[in-house]
Amino acid sequence: MPLTAEALRDLESAVGKGNVSDDSSTCMSYAWNAGLGGMPKPNRLAVVPPIGVVLPANTEQVQGVVKACLKHGIKFKPHSTGYGSLATVASPNAISVDLRRMNRIHEIDERNQMAVIEPYVTAGQLQAEAMKSGLNCHIVGAGLTHSPLASATACFGIGISGTTTGNNVRNLLGLEWVTPNGEILNIGSSGSGSGWFSGEGPGPGFRGMIRGITGTMGELGIFTKIGYKLYPWPGPKKLETMGKHPQLGMRIPEHFRLYHLAWQSWEDVTKASYEINQSGVAYVLVRIPPNSYGMALSATNNDYYDLLSQGRLPDIAKDDDQHRMTWTMLTAASSAAEARYKERVVKGILANTNGREIALSPDHEGLVAYFLVTSIYIPRVLRPSSAMSTSFGVLESFSKLPEVMKAGEVCLGEDIKPGGMFMQGSREEFWSWPSEGRHLWTENAFSYDVNIPESRGAVLRMALEHDDMVQTKGSLGVEVFALGPLADFFSSASSNATLWMRKVKQRFDGHNAQDAQFFISREAPWITKYWPFLRRVLFLRIFRPVFKRMMTHFAIVGLQALMGKRK
Amino acid sequence: MSLETRKRYIERCPRCSQCKWLPAPKSQRFASVCPSIQYGNFHSYSAGGKGFTAYAMLENRIGYSAEMLRSVFACTMCGACDTSCKTNFGDNIEPLDTLYELRARVVRDGKSLPAHVELIDNLRRVGNPFGKPSQERARWAEGLNLKDITKQRADVFLHIGCTPAYDEAEWRSLQFCAELLKNAKVDFGVAGNAEQSSGGLAFDLGFQEDARRLAEASAKLVVASGAKTLVTCCAESYAAFKNGFPRLGVSLGGLRVLHITEYLDELIRDGRLKPRSSANALVTYHDPCKLGRLSETYTPWQGEWRRVLNVMYIAVPPRPVLYGTEGNYDAPRRLLQSIAGVEVVEMERSREYSYCCGAGGGAKEAYPDFAEKTAGDRLTEAEATGASVMVTACATCQRHLSAVANKQGSKLRVKGLLEMLCEAVV
Numbered sequence: 003m004p005l006t007a008e009a010l011r012d013l014e015s016a017v018g019k020g021n022v023s024d025d026s027s028t029c030m031s032y033a034w035n036a037g038l039g040g041m042p043k044p045n046r047l048a049v050v051p052p053i054g055v056v057l058p059a060n061t062e063q064v065q066g067v068v069k070a071c072l073k074h075g076i077k078f079k080p081h082s083t084g085y086g087s088l089a090t091v092a093s094p095n096a097i098s099v100d101l102r103r104m105n106r107i108h109e110i111d112e113r114n115q116m117a118v119i120e121p122y123v124t125a126g127q128l129q130a131e132a133m134k135s136g137l138n139c140h141i142v143g144a145g146l147t148h149s150p151l152a153s154a155t156a157c158f159g160i161g162i163s164g165t166t167t168g169n170n171v172r173n174l175l176g177l178e179w180v181t182p183n184g185e186i187l188n189i190g191s192s193g194s195g196s197g198w199f200s201g202e203g204p205g206p207g208f209r210g211m212i213r214g215i216t217g218t219m220g221e222l223g224i225f226t227k228i229g230y231k232l233y234p235w236p237g238p239k240k241l242e243t244m245g246k247h248p249q250l251g252m253r254i255p256e257h258f259r260l261y262h263l264a265w266q267s268w269e270d271v272t273k274a275s276y277e278i279n280q281s282g283v284a285y286v287l288v289r290i291p292p293n294s295y296g297m298a299l300s301a302t303n304n305d306y307y308d309l310l311s312q313g314r315l316p317d318i319a320k321d322d323d324q325h326r327m328t329w330t331m332l333t334a335a336s337s338a339a340e341a342r343y344k345e346r347v348v349k350g351i352l353a354n355t356n357g358r359e360i361a362l363s364p365d366h367e368g369l370v371a372y373f374l375v376t377s378i379y380i381p382r383v384l385r386p387s388s389a390m391s392t393s394f395g396v397l398e399s400f401s402k403l404p405e406v407m408k409a410g411e412v413c414l415g416e417d418i419k420p421g422g423m424f425m426q427g428s429r430e431e432f433w434s435w436p437s438e439g440r441h442l443w444t445e446n447a448f449s450y451d452v453n454i455p456e457s458r459g460a461v462l463r464m465a466l467e468h469d470d471m472v473q474t475k476g477s478l479g480v481e482v483f484a485l486g487p488l489a490d491f492f493s494s495a496s497s498n499a500t501l502w503m504r505k506v507k508q509r510f511d512g513h514n515a516q517d518a519q520f521f522i523s524r525e526a527p528w529i530t531k532y533w534p535f536l537r538r539v540l541f542l543r544i545f546r547p548v549f550k551r552m553m554t555h556f557a558i559v560g561l562q563a564l565m566g567k568r569k
Numbered sequence: 570m571s572l573e574t575r576k577r578y579i580e581r582c583p584r585c586s587q588c589k590w591l592p593a594p595k596s597q598r599f600a601s602v603c604p605s606i607q608y609g610n611f612h613s614y615s616a617g618g619k620g621f622t623a624y625a626m627l628e629n630r631i632g633y634s635a636e637m638l639r640s641v642f643a644c645t646m647c648g649a650c651d652t653s654c655k656t657n658f659g660d661n662i663e664p665l666d667t668l669y670e671l672r673a674r675v676v677r678d679g680k681s682l683p684a685h686v687e688l689i690d691n692l693r694r695v696g697n698p699f700g701k702p703s704q705e706r707a708r709w710a711e712g713l714n715l716k717d718i719t720k721q722r723a724d725v726f727l728h729i730g731c732t733p734a735y736d737e738a739e740w741r742s743l744q745f746c747a748e749l750l751k752n753a754k755v756d757f758g759v760a761g762n763a764e765q766s767s768g769g770l771a772f773d774l775g776f777q778e779d780a781r782r783l784a785e786a787s788a789k790l791v792v793a794s795g796a797k798t799l800v801t802c803c804a805e806s807y808a809a810f811k812n813g814f815p816r817l818g819v820s821l822g823g824l825r826v827l828h829i830t831e832y833l834d835e836l837i838r839d840g841r842l843k844p845r846s847s848a849n850a851l852v853t854y855h856d857p858c859k860l861g862r863l864s865e866t867y868t869p870w871q872g873e874w875r876r877v878l879n880v881m882y883i884a885v886p887p888r889p890v891l892y893g894t895e896g897n898y899d900a901p902r903r904l905l906q907s908i909a910g911v912e913v914v915e916m917e918r919s920r921e922y923s924y925c926c927g928a929g930g931g932a933k934e935a936y937p938d939f940a941e942k943t944a945g946d947r948l949t950e951a952e953a954t955g956a957s958v959m960v961t962a963c964a965t966c967q968r969h970l971s972a973v974a975n976k977q978g979s980k981l982r983v984k985g986l987l988e989m990l991c992e993a994v995v
């Protein structure tokens with residue numbers, strides 16, 4: 003159903019001529035299914051492209067767009083930088099609202115350590131500007147090109163430097179929101195006109211409701227401006243790089259040190275984690291699976307494969323018991339004395355916990371340090387086949403770490419062994435760090451191939467099985483990646499959160515102006531009712547071959563065939 | 570190659586938008602690498618988006634429209650997207666190769682822009698894109714008594730290029746350059762009116778057959794001369810010789826190819842030329858795309874992408890990957906430094922990350938507003954360095970940047986590197 007002439011005219015009067023397009027090639031460029039968040043079928047172009055794309059330049063224009071959509075019965079989906087597939091539309095009468103022209107950094111408040119930003123400020127831009135003021139920002143795994151506003155308001159928000167830079171759930175401060183009904187609301191301190199410094203108030207404080215732990219994935223209005231926490235950066239005002247593109251490293255600043263530390267058991271890793279967190283010495287503390295380090299330190303698939311097949315992988319990328327139970331740590335200090343103190347603390351912790359240091363070559367040191375500070379090379383783990391999925395987004399106490407690691411191995415199971423359907427990498431693929439320097443975040447991310455239906459099927463299997471495992475065992479922490487219908491299936495593990503999420507969706511999206519693709523649908527899918535029975539059968543060992551075939555089938559025909567259209 | 574062969578590469582694009590940005594931005598203001606998306610804003614203007622357009626064409630999901638053609642051709646073919654894409658994805662996607670094939674497909678479908686058809690008509694008629702008579706190509710050398718390399722042997726084939734040869738403002742620099750070579754006792758010759766475009770522009774516009782014909786004619790002329798070294802004064806031809814010819818399967822018979830800046834730099838370092846120039850200026854150097862990242866030597870590859878480790882794809886046999894780092898970046902800077910009193914300050918986007926001037930790829934002819942905006946953005950960056958002079962080593966960049974600087978009332982003076990050297994001679 004194309005945009006009508008009247009709708010086009012109303013959209014144009016909202017954002018100005020030249021900033022609306024219903025051209026099919028323009029629309030198609032917003033219909034790419036990158037295999038991150040959605041499963042491509044029958045190829046990378048979504049079956050349903052948007053019927054138009056608009057480029058508003060400010061909040062009033064966003065409001066104008068929403069009102070025009072309501073008037074003409076068109077759905078809309080906000081789009082910041084659009085990394086992956088979460089910003090694609092799902093309905094045949096939807097437009098993409100590309101926020102690219104809203105790219106202002108309104109303020110970097112050095113003394114109060116915060117910024118006020120719009121949706122199309124990228125993480126790389128914000129970091130570069132913040133560092134000039136001795137500050138740093140949180141950067142999630144999508145790296146330098148994603149939008150911190152999208153991440154903070156609507157889409158997960160957890161990143162490897164979280165020891166110091168927290169978690170976007172709480173980095174979000176004051177907030178401006180164009181609701182699905184076309185109202186402009188200010189939340190937190192911005193709602194009382196007292197600035198952008200707080201998400202709770204003074205002013206209306208319902209950040210949790212419109213955000214929650216996962217975010218509403220663009221299916222509950224459009225966020226147009228936020229206050230965003232920044233953190234002290236004791237390094238230089240400009241990051242100095244070294245090496246040659248694309249293997250750029252960071253010249254490690256004076257008084258900084260990079261450690262790669264290893265233990266012989268996850269229990270020792272856990273013990274060390276508590277001590278490191280208590281000591282406060284880490285600027286970044288992260289565990290990256292050896293296979294992912296292999297990817298991140300090589301420039302091409304061929305480079306990585308050569309290292310692997312010729313037995314030349316550096317220690318940091320080896321998946322044996324000597325090298326895989328690790329933390330990589332960057333310490334940052336402002337003086338030689340502080341740096342010496344931190345070194346002593348690290349040594350003491352290693353001695354207490356049977357840990358040791360693994361040496362890195364100077365090139366790798368630079369690359370890893372740059373990677374840790376900017377997240378720049380995380381997307382390299384997408385390189386094998388350009389599609390990834392993740393699982394076990396566990397936010398919990400560090401005491402869960404050993405058990406979660408084992409569960410991850412079990413779940414990846416046969417599929418990461420030769421002949422399997424996921425990348426043959428490390429035996430588990432857990433990325434872990436202490437979120438906000440305190441509690442464990444860990445997720446098991448793996449590569450698959452969108453061109454192989456069985457591989458796509460294996461992703462569905464993994465999604466259901468691991469959620470079931472987390473819920474059944476009850477001891478693996480809280481699972482964050484239960485999106486869309488999975489939230490309905492497994493919400494009983496999270497105190498039936500979906501009941502509340504659904505109320506929020508129904509209340510704020512009264513006109514049903516937005517898709518229900520990744521966030522909760524206004525109505526529960528019919529299959530939810532039968533799910534308790536189905537799951538008892540589905541996960542039986544004896545039923546497994548049929549289960550696998552079913553998943554491949556649904557990977558081909560789409561889950562909609564099973565669940566019907568989500569309303 | 571064909572657009573069909575690009576499909577598997579496009580499919581690997583995770584839509585990361587790195588092709589819009591510097592891998593390591595130093596500020597928000599100068600973080601962009603892609604003039605096209607800065608102008609068009611819709612994702613279809615980015616390199617990744619152009620790839621999706623190509624993919625949608627191959628899947629018969631879209632047809633031609635003015636907006637589609639604009640998103641494809643309001644692009645300078647500067648290749649910055651390709652360099653940035655390789656930050657994380659190596660040779661998986663190589664967006665620039667897709668852009669070449671997408672343009673070739675538009676040409677095959679007979680949908681080229683009128684402005685481009687005019688350029689090609691000129692190239693076919695008179696061997697230069699401006700439509701100027703081929704007999705006027707060597708006017709710059711009148712009275713200089715240079716060796717005619719089509720008739721006499723010489724060690725060095727001095728290639729001039731269309732823009733320097735036909736732009737009178739360039740003639741003084743060319744004459745100065747010939748003088749320098751004579752002083753250094755270089756045995757060189759020029760092809761005079763026999764020279765014609767080396768096909769770089771035709772290739773960028775998507776007219777690959779025209780490009781091949783021009784490349785073959787140029788190669789024949791050069792090889793027949795028996796010269797050992799080919800030195801070109803034209804950045805576009807330099808890129809064509811090193812990168813374009815191998816793509817078209819045209820060989821220069823192993824001849825050594827240098828840009829004039831590299832050759833002069835070599836002469837100075839060998840002690841055959843002594844810098845005697847001085848100027849007092851804070852200068853910033855604009856790396857021309859064609860002299861930088863687009864001039865890396867291309868090696869054709871034939872092979873397959875093999876699946877290993879369950880779902881990872883590797884090239885068999887391995888293929889050389891061009892990262893943009895091996896362009897001609899140092900010689901022009903050394904030449905500038907050789908002028909006493911000149912201080913060089915770098916722009917945020919330099920070397921392989923240089924921001925295009927806006928003139929290339931037929932953009933200036935088809936979408937002048939786009940070309941002007943791009944040049945304006947580059948001039949703003951140059952101004953931000955505090956420099957009073959912006960120097961470049963490509964006549965096309967220089968012409969365009971200085972025209973826009975004049976139009977926009979910029980205080981910057983834009984100069985060619987040879988011009989700068991020539992003016993500074995004491």
Ligand SMILES: Cc1cc2nc3c(=O)[nH]c(=O)nc-3n(C[C@H](O)[C@H](O)[C@H](O)COP(=O)(O)OP(=O)(O)OC[C@H]3O[C@@H](n4cnc5c(N)ncnc54)[C@H](O)[C@@H]3O)c2cc1C
Nearest residue numbers: 082083084085088143144149152153158159160219220225
């Ligand atoms: C390689 C890779 C690694 C990743 N690693 C992590 C990670 O470590 N941690 C993590 O938290 N996430 C991760 N992600 C997901 C990531 O959170 C998002 O890709 C990114 O934060 C969103 O930024 P974006 O600009 O790409 O958003 P978009 O793709 O534009 O949007 C993401 C979602 O938010 C919605 N949205 C965007 N802007 C707005 C707005 N202004 N108002 C309302 N809704 C909006 C969109 O509709 C969409 O559903 C990763 C993604 C990739 C591709």
Ligand code: SF4
Nearest residue numbers: 582585586588617654
């Ligand atoms: S072309 Fe390359 S850089 Fe651009 S979106 Fe695709 S993968 Fe990213």
Ligand code: SF4
Nearest residue numbers: 603644646647648650
């Ligand atoms: S070639 Fe240059 S202008 Fe064209 S898409 Fe790539 S970066 Fe943009």
